[in-house]
Amino acid sequence: DAKTTQPNSMESNEEEPVHLPCNHSTISGTDYIHWYRQLPSQGPEYVIHGLTSNVNNRMASLAIAEDRKSSTLILHRATLRDAAVYYCILTKTLGTSYDKVIFGPGTSLSVIP
Amino acid sequence: DAGITQSPRHKVTETGTPVTLRCHQTENHRYMYWYRQDPGHGLRLIHYSYGVKDTDKGEVSDGYSVSRSKTEDFLLTLESATSSQTSVYFCAISELRGGSYEQYFGPGTRLTVT
Numbered sequence: 001d002a003k004t005t006q007p008n009s010m011e012s013n014e015e016e017p018v019h020l021p022c023n024h025s026t027i028s029g030t031d032y033i034h035w036y037r038q039l040p041s042q043g044p045e046y047v048i049h050g051l052t053s054n055v056n057n058r059m060a061s062l063a064i065a066e067d068r069k070s071s072t073l074i075l076h077r078a079t080l081r082d083a084a085v086y087y088c089i090l091t092k093t094l095g096t097s098y099d100k101v102i103f104g105p106g107t108s109l110s111v112i113p
Numbered sequence: 114d115a116g117i118t119q120s121p122r123h124k125v126t127e128t129g130t131p132v133t134l135r136c137h138q139t140e141n142h143r144y145m146y147w148y149r150q151d152p153g154h155g156l157r158l159i160h161y162s163y164g165v166k167d168t169d170k171g172e173v174s175d176g177y178s179v180s181r182s183k184t185e186d187f188l189l190t191l192e193s194a195t196s197s198q199t200s201v202y203f204c205a206i207s208e209l210r211g212g213s214y215e216q217y218f219g220p221g222t223r224l225t226v227t
Contacts, residue, residue: 032213043203043218044156051212087156091213101146101207101216102172103156 004088009108012078020073020107022088027068031090035062035073038085038106047073047086083111116140117219119204125225132191134222136204138184144207144214145187146171147179149200150221156203162187194226 005023012018024033034049048055048062050071055062061074075082087106116139126132136145146161148171158171160179168179176198178190191198202222207214 034213034215036216043205043221044216046215046217049211049213049215085155102158103148105155 004090004104006086006088006104006107008105009110011110011112013112014080015077018075018078018082018109020075020086020109021070022072023070024088024090025069027090028092030092032092033062033064033071034089034091035060036087036089038087039081040084044087044103078111080111080113083109085109117204117206117217119202119219119222121222122220123223125227126194127227128195129193132194132224134189134202134224136187136189136219138206141184142206142208145181146205146207146216147177147187147189148203148205149173150203151200159189196226198224199226200224
């Protein structure tokens with residue numbers, strides 16, 4: 001299984017943009033890059049995913065390096081509610097087949113008022 | 114909301130007793146997962162299922178068994194609970210969207226083994 005590397009923790013000021021990095025140097029051509037986050041006392045929730053191109057949704061943006069060996073989750077304007085652990089994971093989808101998903105320790109994001 | 118419920122939500126049990134946790138989903142998802150989460154370890158995959166009666170082991174399967182006799186239910190059993198199995202257990206399903214599978218998690222079960 002391809003692995004990801006993230007900083008253990010990051011801090012951001014409220015209403016500022018946040019860039020959460022993820023390295024995945026052993027990514028394969030069939031691996032999708034997924035981001036999840038886990039708010040305190042809750043289960044993880046899906047944030048965004050992508051394969052090669054940058055992606056935007058209502059929660060965040062995902063910037064993927066041209067060589068796909070790294071990616072960045074961008075929160076455009078951090079709020080206190082964005083304080084959570086953010087997980088970057090790789091998933092393999094081959095047709096309709098799906099593999100197990102392994103979560104790493106993630107990045108704990110603190111948002112300062 | 115992917116229609117995932119877990120029961121019980123909280124349980125305290127004694128060492129050596131059997132415990133079964135239930136994950137129920139209402140949207141006919143093929144893939145289901147059980148994770149445990151402990152401080153300092155993050156989320157760790159216990160077992161997963163890719164269809165009725167089709168299951169496989171994850172990273173930390175020792176001491177756990179699972180069963181899936183119908184699509185909507187995925188059961189996790191601790192045959193003889195130990196204190197090291199005190200944890201928060203999350204069930205998840207996968208749904209194909211945008212070319213890849215997204216996971217959706219249940220609310221969790223907090224299990225304490227005394």
